[in-house]
Amino acid sequence: MKRVPEKYAELAAEQIISPELLNQIIQESIRTNAPIEDLLLAAGVPRHELLKALTGFYHLPFLEYDEGLLASSDVLALVDLEQLKKELWFPLLREGDEAHVIVSHPNDRKLCEHIKNRLRVGNLHLLVALPSDLIRLIENHQDVNPHFPPAAGRTPLARLRTWLADHRNLLAQHRTSLAKGRTGLAFVRTGVSFISIGLVLLRIFGVGYLIILEAALVALGLAMTVDGIRWYLPARKVGHECLRYPVTEHTFGTTILEVKTDNERPGFVRTPPIQNAEQLRGRWNRLSPIMKRRFLAIDRTDLADERTILATYRTAMARARTGLAFARTGIASIGLGTALLRQFATGPWTILDGFLICLGIAVIFEGVLWYIPGRQAGKECHRTLQETPNHHPIWDFMFQPFHSQVSVDDLPPILAIKGTYGPGIWGTTGLALERTLIAERRNVKSRLRTIMARSRTGLAFIRTGTSVFSVGMGLLVYFGLANPFWTVFNVVLVLIGTLFIADGYYWHLPAMRIKKQFPYCFGDMEIVLPDYGKPSPGWKKVVFSHEDL
Template identity: 55%
Template structure:
């Protein structure tokens, strides 16, 4: 572009070095992009089944790169056993807890799949933004200079930019659907009962609750080791549920980042359209219409990005993992663990 504008002079060597360096970087980028696109072009099935609280069993019907998960029919009497949790033996509890951990693992897998699809969309939009810059540069050169041999170069810039934009927006709709599905999934799970509600019921007054609380968990027929392993199974399940909460937070933040990618892409398109419209004016009606369309498309993408970003940020602010204090346990093996000290780092002090 500098050679086209200023012609040949004493800075031609520097311009040539810039051109060679840019060409090498472009080829290097394509070497990275093409294999990643080939591998990432596979369609992902991010659907998940509805957890049933251990009354059904998760079954994989097509193991491989794209497994399909289904569920068996409900086991007879399993729902009644789960409802009477306090009356279950340790072994029966561990079976239900293992089923709960499997359900939680399935949800984490589905959320990871949706985050992958949204990451594809962000990568595609970054590719599209590069194409938008090519289109804007090509249009500016075509309109600024008279037709000649350089016009072939200008047309090539516009053509390459259009191809890059088409390639980038190829990932837009799948990523948009994944963002909608992930947001709906997080909202659905937030309204359902968790392992905390079933195993650690809230201390509220309701019929039969006092009798349940006063039920003795230990029995003479059970050895301490059985209850210890059941307690560890419960601990693993509770930790798995906490990991799922963090996975939902990561999914919400991925949706927010994808919305910001939409905004950046819209800003690029609007900047090209408005810049061309301001610089060249409206003397040519056809070009003015094209520039106006670019500006409007960019504004639509910005609005779509805000539609994604703002609700995701509201949900993110409700999680304690973003702004809570951080605690690091300072172990002292000469004392019981309950007496170990803690180093607290407040978010306000950062």
């Protein structure tokens, strides 16, 4: 019915458009399946003339898109908004056995019967609207900007941000568990040291007056070792859980992060670039307040996504540090077993020496399994942080520099304020901007925390390298160069330790340079407690001073 040319004959009769051009547009509509009304508007037909022609043809009042036009909630519960976009109709109100409905093709009887059945009414009061206005009205009720998918609505985005916050909570619990596991490994290393000292004294002095001290050292070492293992086992369980989280490119509103549920584990993908989204964002000062708030909700979701990615990197690097703690424990065990094996003659105690060496090898192998993924995460993290400065800050979108304005219409609007007004924010749009700016500052701190986590991982490399270097150098100095095999073994340990130390400084020093650029690590630190019911100068602050630590 939309291809019937009679309803546009008035346009040709009043010479608003030539019959030839009208026929061309009709043929193009048939070929591309695009609404004729959209093509007529693109051809320069005035909107009011097109609506006048439709009203005269259908003998119905017309309705244009109005952001403030809202349908009742009870009638929206009966329809699927995505399906309405395809069918080109929208219900406004249902009263008794009647309903007020906006349609694009009122003379489609089959569609009218379908509307009656869907709304469960007997009579319809129809209004005619352009397809573009009708779709935009439906999108407004989906709380999305023009041409955006339903996932861009503020409610789905809020739900997604809540899930991301919960996921970051889970990652924080993992990092705490891993820190507890590393503390447990420190217990184990200390316990093994106590046991070793007690047994060495026993091997040197035998059973005598030192047996009480030797027994106390061994018992204390066993208690610390068992306690350390109890702390470590939960961390080991956490360490083997999958931490994969997709890294997506943030586009500040031209693509949307969507949730794709696969079995019980949700996945995240980005939509393809949305039609005209970049141009819409570029004309920021022409957007209505609600359209700005929708973009800001997308921005906050992108920022939450970035924080989750960085939290995943930090957790992976915490695993690497735990793996390096394993390695140090294994190195200490191997070094001790090797020293005992070379120092004392072969005998029953040799079994203990071999056990210490084998245990150290097994622990180092376990640590390497944790270390390799963490090191890869550190490299990816470094690359991600290097790309971050290329992103535009939120403030540049809200208040563009004057030199980048291309039109007088794109200049910021003059705020309707007076000198007698008190300080505050600009209603809900200003509130959304303030929340987004706070989220952006949180991201800056999250990036700094990730940089510092990379620095701590570098320091863990240095500690591990120092342990390996010290074991190799100690054996080399104590036993000398008499045995070629052991000499090569000691030199290899020294070289491996040196490589770890150099790699650790490669991770640590750049992070220190970046840390000096931020005020959060020096002097007093303030944390603002937002109270959106008050102007920002009146918000309370919590001050942390080095003197209080």
